[in-house]
Amino acid sequence: MTGRRRPVQARSREMVDRILEAATRVLATRGYAGMSTNRVATEAGVSVGSLYRYFGDKDEIIAELRTRCTADVMADLTEAMSRAVSLPTRDAVHRVLTTLVGSLQRHRALMTALVDEVPLGAQGNVLPEVERQLAHFTRMFVATHAPHLEPAEADARIYLAMGVALSTCLRIALDPPPGISEDHLVDLTADLLGLGLVLGG
Amino acid sequence: MTGRRRPVQARSREMVDRILEAATRVLATRGYAGMSTNRVATEAGVSVGSLYRYFGDKDEIIAELRTRCTADVMADLTEAMSRAVSLPTRDAVHRVLTTLVGSLQRHRALMTALVDEVPLGAQGNVLPEVERQLAHFTRMFVATHAPHLEPAEADARIYLAMGVALSTCLRIALDPPPGISEDHLVDLTADLLGLGLVLGG
DNA sequence: CGATAAAGTGAGCAAATGCTCATGTTCTAC
DNA sequence: GTAGAACATGAGCATTTGCTCACTTTATCG
Incomplete structure (x- = not known):
């Protein structure tokens, strides 16, 4: 666990938003089971590593949503x-x-x-x-x-x-x-x- | 897919029941995600292979339940x-x-x-x-x-x-x-x- | 500039999952 | 008894998943 960090620059705040949007989309189309972190990251046009910088956990994404x-x-x-x-x-x-x-x-x-x-x-x-x-x-x-x-x-x-x-x-x-x-x-x-x-x- | 068979002997009918009971138990304690076919089989005291003889699919177990x-x-x-x-x-x-x-x-x-x-x-x-x-x-x-x-x-x-x-x-x-x-x-x-x-x- | 921190990458690992299949055991019917 | 069907086993494969980490890029600020 690298620990979740808070986005401070505008760039990263945008990325968090992109991730959440992608998560919503994936959740709607593939369901919870089909919502893998890899898929969300890809869909958001972002690397998995970046995702895990702001969300310590798959469920943290959903919690934020x-x-x-x-x-x-x-x-x-x-x-x-x-x-x-x-x-x-x-x-x-x-x-x-x-x-x-x-x-x-x-x-x-x-x-x-x-x-x-x-x-x-x-x-x-x-x-x-x-x-x-x-x-x-x-x-x-x-x-x-x-x-x-x-x-x-x-x-x-x-x-x-x-x-x-x-x-x-x-x-x-x-x-x-x-x-x-x-x-x-x-x-x-x-x-x-x-x-x-x-x-x- | 070997195809689901119907139990005809008493022995196998009992096994199907054991599997369903185990599935209920696992479902209640570990939830849907934690209900793996391996776990259900183990819990029922039965081999995975036997489980798949009567249920073509994890979700078929739930459907039967x-x-x-x-x-x-x-x-x-x-x-x-x-x-x-x-x-x-x-x-x-x-x-x-x-x-x-x-x-x-x-x-x-x-x-x-x-x-x-x-x-x-x-x-x-x-x-x-x-x-x-x-x-x-x-x-x-x-x-x-x-x-x-x-x-x-x-x-x-x-x-x-x-x-x-x-x-x-x-x-x-x-x-x-x-x-x-x-x-x-x-x-x-x-x-x-x-x-x-x-x-x- | 140059230095420090924040942001971002993606190959890849450890673990788990769904499921198969070659093998062995028990039942049924003649 | 014995042939053949039904029943049962569990090691293990292919795939996926959540997640890490060594590394590169970009921003901030003296």
Whole structure:
């Protein structure tokens, strides 16, 4: 292990970007197993040695991809949430979900690979930070619109809602059914979440 | 490729079973990448050559595991459904979901590996047949309890419901949250599905 | 310039993997 | 018993993978 170095010159920062782009492409076309460091390096027009100067490990490349992707989605999400607070609840939920779907769609290649190719190890979630952020939003939402719920009950419903929201948005974004409008699906999901959370039981 | 043969003697049928058991174990402990044919063979107390007599390919082992697992879940599910038709709708949904969760839990090791380790290729679903069966059940349910829905609208809701049901049951079965009763989660999910499907919009 | 550090190269190694095949063993049927 | 089929073995091959390292090139700065 030569140890990962940080790129300081512009030249090397560009190279890191080229490597990450190539990795995304290879991941999308050949899958995780087919994404060898040699292949990524070749595809990026870079030598393996250079790759290993900035990434100590094959999985570090993917970790970096995930980090950047998460940051992007989070940015979209927090912006949507800050705008949503002033809207009627149904519209708020709808806006957040729409934003999430769009954000996931813009990272389709990577997300697809992450969802069904990359080993996640122990944790079963592709976007833990996104889920946390969503949960935070939902918690506020529940506190103001269903204050009668006991904390334990609220937790259970939020847990469920997070699973539904994330899995549904992922499905709509990455594997949309033919002949059904995405917007309508988001609409239905928003209803489902609102009704299930606030009413129900 | 020597071509896969079918075991005809009892001896070889036992061996196939031993291989599949070993594969499940290895898959659970080392993951898909760590599941080499050599390791599976050793773990099963069998030679690699024998393994390749009955499985033409590493992935054929997994395909067989999936087939057997699916058959098992399907058996549970169809039985639960046939009993559920005579129940009030809420109880029916609850029973089916409970059965599904239990069935997935009994196959925890394999399911976990399938969900976040095994490359699924194009299709993003772990249990396509189960989803089809569930959709069939739901379609009947919708036809009798919400006949006012247009076909297209019904399709959209069934599509959503399948995603919610499967992903939620998988989550409850494989990654249950601490401190929340599984039964209560199933309860909430049943409400969610019932309300979202029949009312909503 | 000249010196030092950063950036970049690519042949190639050690280990692992999927899989074969020549050989040996056990079962079945006549 | 014995012929022939089914069954079982495991050394080992071809390929791939992740990764190193001795080396060259380029930038930075006094």
